[in-house]
Structure formats: C-alpha cells, structure tokens
Amino acid sequence: MSALAADAIEVYRTATRNNRMGMWLFFFSELFLFGGLLITRFALWVDEDGHIIRPELDQNVGLIVTVVLLASSYFMNRSEVAIANGRKRDFLVSLWITGFLGVVFLLGVVIFEWGLIHLPFVEHHIGPTDGVFGAVIFGMTGMHAIHVITGVAFIVVVWRNGKRDVYTEERHWGVEACAIYWHYVDLVWIFFYPAIYLIGHAVH
C-alpha cells in the first residue's frame, strides 16, 4: 500500500469516527422526542382515579407488525456483516429483504392500524380526532412512521449505491449508518408497542 493510500485510509477512519459520534448524538437527541411522546401517552391515558388505561385495539395487528419489524432488524444486521466480509450478493439480498419488511410494516400501520384504506374485513374504531386515544395513537405511530419512511428511503439509496460498488470491506460507513439508524427506529418501536397495545387496562 502506498503512503498516499495509507494516508487516505487514515483520513477515512477519522471521518468515520466523527460520523459515528455524530450519529449517536443525533440518536441521543431523538431520545427526547420519543421520550416526550411516551410521557404524553402516560400523562393523557389515565382515568379519573389515576389508573393507566389504553384503548381497545386489534392485538393481532400490533403483534404482527412488531414481529415484522424485529425480523427486518435481523436482516439488516446480516446485510452489514456481509459487506464487512466482502460478500456483496448477500449484502444486497439481505438489504432488499430489510426494505421489503419495512414497507410491510408501514402498510400494516397505515392500512390496518390507521384504516386509511378501507377494507371490508377490517373494523376501525379510532381516528385522529377521537379524543386523546386518537391523538396519541396517531402522534406516536405517525412520528415513528416518518422515521421508518426515512429509513426505507435510506435503504433504497444504500442498495442502489451498493449495486454500483460504492462500498467495500473497509469503506462502508453508509451501510453502517443505515443499519444503526434502522436498529434505532426498531428500538423505539419496542418501547412504543407495549405503551400503545399492552400497558394499562383496555377501555372502550
């Protein structure tokens, strides 16, 4: 390796170290956004006696989209490991599956949970204007969905660049950033899912 190339790798490593720290600081910042929404949920979903309550929601929908999202994180991890080991095909396939599962999650939320598209066999009861239940559900899942959409867009960009051999074993910060972002969005859902679907007793 020539001196210049070694120098370039050193510069790339420094930049990546800075990028990584920036990314984590951004997540730390976002913690306060999602934390604010969680606080809103626990402040508003209480009855007169101060007991925590939740609306009656379709448990199957919640469980299925959660499983889908968790599975996507697994494939995202596979994808990142693959590029780090130089297995390009594996990297692209796993990334594709991640994006696909992300879209499935989004459709699950939009069609079944939000009921934006009316299907004859799905029953809907809550809209955004239905008091605190509607406001908090749409606020939390909406803010999360915006992050999932950003994540899917990120995946599309990384996938296209991956096909054009932009990433190598040593230089794939783009993939790493995409992966930790995706895991982070997943992690948020792990807190949101019980807050919306499980905690407190259901009221009509």
Add this chain to the structure above:
Amino acid sequence: MLMQLGLTRGLIYQAAGTVLGMVVTMVWRLLAGMPLWDQEVVFVVGGLVGGFAFMWGVGAIDDWLEWCRGKATPLVHGPPRDKPAWTRYFSTDYNHKVIGIQYSVTSLLMLMIGGSFALIFRAELAQADLQFLGMGMYNKLIGLHGWAVIAAILLGVGGMANYLVPLMIGAEDMAFPRLNAFAFWINVPGGLLLLASAFLGGFDAGWTAYPPLSTQGSVGYQFLFLAIYFVGLSSILGSLNLLVTILTMRPKGMDLFRIPIFCWAVLATSLIQLTATQAIGTAFLMGLSERALGMGFFDPEGGGNPILFQHIFWFYSHPAVYVFVLPGLGIISELLPVFSRKPLFGYRWIALSSLAIALVGFLVWGHHMFTSGYSPYLRVPFMVATLLVAVPTGVKFFSWVATMWGGRLRFPTPMLFTLGAISVFLLGGLTGPILATVASDLYLHDTYFVVGHFHATLFGGFVFPFCAAIYFWFPKITGRMYNEALGKLHFYIMTPAFWLMSIGQMTVGTMGMRRRIVDYDPTLGGGLVEARHLETTIAAFLIGLSILIMIYNLVTSAEIGVRAPANPWRSRSPEWQIPSPVPEHSFAAPLQVVGEPYDYGLEEEYVVMDESQAGHAQAH
C-alpha cells in the same frame, strides 16, 4: 449578479415551493372530497414545502444529493472562482469563519427587527390609555418581539460558537462543514415564516403559545410552530456539530481542562440544545396537529390536558435561557484575564459550573407554572432546584471578581462591555430567587417584574457579552480596528439606559402592572406608574440609538479603520497567534500545546505552531 447568489435562488424556490405546496394540498383535498380551503392545513403544507425548497435552492443539500447518487464530493475551499469574493456570504459556503459571520450578521439584523417591534409598543406604553396601537396590533407585536429576539439570540450564540470554537482549539474547520452550512441556512426560511406570520394574524395570545388560546387563535400560530421547528432543527444540528468538534478535533496535548474556557460554555450549551430542543419541537408539533388535524392533545373536551403543553414547553424553554446566557458568560470569563493580565481564577470550577448550570437547568422548569394549578406539592422541589442554580452561578461571579483582583486592568470597549455584562447580569441574577420562591412568585407572576428580570438576564448574559465579543474579535475578523470613541459612546449610552429600563420595568411590576396588557391604570403605584413607564420608554429608545451607533461604527471601521496588528490585545488564545484577517486555512501548521491557556504574566506560551508539520494540515 443577483441570480448568482444562493440566497436569491433560495428565496425564489421558497416562494415557489410555498405556492406549490398550497396548490397540491388544495387539489388533493378536492380529490378526496373535502372542502377546497382549510387555511390550517393549506398553510402548514405550504410553509413546510417552502422551507425545504429554500434549502434546495440555496444549495445547502447539493453535496448530500450527490452522495445519495454514490458520488464523493471534495470539500472546495476558498471564495468562489468565477464570482466576486463577497458573494460567498450570500451563498452556501462551508468555511466555519464565513458561517460564523453569516450567523452573527443575521443575528444583528433579527435583533434590530425584534427590537423595533418593542420600540413601537414601548411608545404606546409611555402613556396610559390607548394612543395609536390597537389591542390586536399590540398583542401581535409583543409576540413577534419575543420570538424574533429569541431567534436573534440563538443566531448570535451560533455565530460566536461557529467562528470561535474551531479557531480556539486549533481545528481546521468544524467536524461536519456541510451540516454546519445546513444548520445556518435553515434559519432563514424559519425566520421568514416567523415574520410572515404577522400577515396571518401573528401569534396574538403570547409567545408561549399556551393552549387553549393558541389552538383557537389566529392561523399565524401555525407559521410560528413551523418556524420554531426549523430554527430548532438548526439548534440540534449545530450543537451536534460543535460537540463532535470540541470532543474529537483538539490537537495533541489539549486535554479538556486546557481548552479556552469559552469552549466549555459552548460544550454545556450544546448539550442543552441537542436534547431539550426536541421538547419544544414536540410541544409545537402537537399544537400544530391539534389545529390542523383536530388531534386533541390539549383539548379537555376529549380528555386532553393543556397543562401538559406547559410542562413540555418549559422543559425546553427554561434550559433555553442557559443556551442564551452560558456562551455570554463564557465570553466574560474569556475576556477578563486578557484585560486583567492575570490567570483566570479557578478554571476548573468555571468549566464545571457551566456544566452544572446546564444539568440543574433540566430540573427547574416548574417554576414557570407555580400558578398553573398543578399539584402544589411539586412546587417545593421546583423551588429548591431553582434556588440551587444560584450556586454554580455564584461560582462564576466570585471567580470573575478574583480574576480582576489585583490585576492590571485596562478599559478598552470590550472590557467595558464585559464589566457592564457582569453588573447587568447581577441585577438579573439577584431578582431570580425572588421569582423562584413560591410565596413571592404568586404575587409577581405575570407582572412586569418578570419582564424586568429576564431582560436583565438576557442583556447581561447575551447582549452585553455579544457586544464585547464583536468589538474584541472585530480586528481578527476584518483586520482593522473599530473606532474606540464610538465604541465607548455606545457603552456609556447603553449601560445607564439599560439600568433605567430594567429598574423601571421591575418597579411598574411591583406596582401591579401586568405583562402583555396594552393599557394600565394610571393611579397604580400612587400615580407614579405613568412616569416610570415614560422613563422606561425613553431608555428603550436610547438603547436602540446606541445599537445604531455600534452598527455605524462596525460598517465604517470595516472600510476605513486603522489596520490592526495581529494581536492587539496581547491574548494567549490560539486565534490571536495567526494573521488578521484569518486566512482561508486558519493555521499554517498543526498546533502544539506547551502551556496553560490563561497564564498571563508568565513567559511560556499556551500554543505554538509545529513548523516541522507545516503544510500537512492542508494535505487532506
């Protein structure tokens, strides 16, 4: 020529984007079978699309779009090749020194706009009864004054931090230059939305946007919510950048307790901006969606809770006060040793006190809500926590006094403003515990006493130090000295005028004058309230005059001022060891730390340039 400026393109894109967003929303509504016009939704989408269109037009996201296409983009240094050098200040530029100036000039502009709103309603308040302002116009101006000045302060803080931090730690630039440019330019559409809200009725229920008034008030509130979302994004991204820069880009040997003290202030400030800003974003987003989509977060009808808004709002807006003042206090600590020719007393204590103020600041927000009706037992912990802030703040005062003690003091304009800042901040600081104490706050809440308190805090913590910083680093930025006589004139008008204004505000407050009310009973305070108001108004106009003198001084001195030597103040800080104005690549060689930053009076330097490595910094 005009079309070559990024700013012009950005503005055109923003106008087009706003119209496009509005039209698309209306068409979509029509197709979905809803009534065509719903100002809440249409204006929100228009404002949002317009804001992003501006960023596209100004060129702040060009490189990132290239990255998305898989292309690497080298960082281009220096002024644009095919255009005059001054155009870089009106276009996307990645040099932190340019961005620092962009921030600072925008800040001064916004400060003058926000200040003139205040002068208009101060003139109205000079006499009892209504003279020339209608009630609606008064409410509009008072809200606009608040947010315009807050935006100006955030910009000024960004200006000082962006210009100074990389120079002070000997870094080539910020860690993320493109993000830096983005974080500045997003303020422009934000600021425009803020001012444009005046044409949509403003935010006439006060700058705090408390529901239910804000969710029922004029549609200008939607533009306010959007504007603060943009400005808040700038805070978050800018502080992230500063944190990474300070934490990773210091030269060898400059450990965290050896950086110039201003960087510690920025570190503490950035921690607040990075996190707390999300809270006001969340609160305003909820307010925005309550208005636009009917989501009932705060409407008690469906179980919502208006007090929740106050909690989330003040979770940001109290720590935000420390965002406004900590950098200014850092400037005070930075300048005092230079003009006292003595080491900074208790460096570690000052550094850690900034951090302590920032952290305790997260636990005190409830002091704004003593009268809101939340659980009374919560008042006591909030009171105690608030009073606790006085401890680290007191540390700073004692350190300043000890730094000056026995020093060989000199009094050029920057030092005068530093001393003025200390005196004014003391006034603001000492009135704090009175308001933090529940028993007295119940009487003073929402009176002009509060107005006097926070104006003293912000003038002492931001305006005076900002002026000191401008005069102090003016030779570094322009290579010329400002006019000393005009600088002193500015100081000797502004300081007594400010004291008169602040005492006047506090006095009418204790007489029972309520804030945000256009008129008052002239018999208040035994009939003296009108005279106090008149004095306050005269003082406010004098402050305005003194700021104009400063602007005149800066503009003319940049052209015809005496050439400044490289280090007119004999400072030890790294930025004064390089030529003025600072060259494109600030440091010709990497810095080596050989001493302590504030050892004035000792022979040994703080930093020297490692000449053997000269040119290496530019190799990348």
